[in-house]
Amino acid sequence: ATVSEPAQKCCTEHIQPFLASILEELMGPVSSGFTEVRSLFDKEVNEIIQDFQNTSDIMKLKENVDQLMKLPFNSVKMEPCYLKVNLLQELLQDLKSRFKIYNVDFVIQRTQNFMQELMENAVYTFEQLFSPSHQADSAKVATSIEKVKLRVLK
Numbered sequence: 001a002t003v004s005e006p007a008q009k010c011c012t013e014h015i016q017p018f019l020a021s022i023l024e025e026l027m028g029p030v031s032s033g034f035t036e037v038r039s040l041f042d043k044e045v046n047e048i049i050q051d052f053q054n055t056s057d058i059m060k061l062k063e064n065v066d067q068l069m070k071l072p073f074n075s076v077k078m079e080p081c082y083l084k085v086n087l088l089q090e091l092l093q094d095l096k097s098r099f100k101i102y103n104v105d106f107v108i109q110r111t112q113n114f115m116q117e118l119m120e121n122a123v124y125t126f127e128q129l130f131s132p133s134h135q136a137d138s139a140k141v142a143t144s145i146e147k148v149k150l151r152v153l154k
Helices: 004-055 058-069 075-085 088-099 104-129 138-153
Strands: none
Touching: 004 058, 004 075, 004 088, 004 104, 004 138, 058 104, 058 138, 075 104, 088 104, 104 138
16 A cells, blocks of 8 residues: 555656557567568468479479478578567667666567567468368469468468
């Protein structure tokens, strides 16, 4: 009871007025990181489609889909996604001094973990919805891959 009123007053005067602007500022790098994850998935699946259209090789298609499943763990390909979130480092430094926020690196690391998890979910869903072994007509495979990709991106 003794602390409640001063704590509410402090939050109302010194924190709450800034929350919307802080959230907006932080969401820029986070959103661009997740957009980069989406773009990477789209690009990788488009390469699979193009490769299949050039070769019509079902075995190569299976290899490419297997490679896609490893995408979330490919640090070189995921790096551009992670770099977008590194901008949080600068933004959080200001918040660190103003609001006594510690563990700035933890916030960035957790965001990057969520990005990897999103990619894991995307490739897993892609694999579940598309199975090259069930494709009877190789002419429709590219169309089928495109439909699955769009479904996953939705």
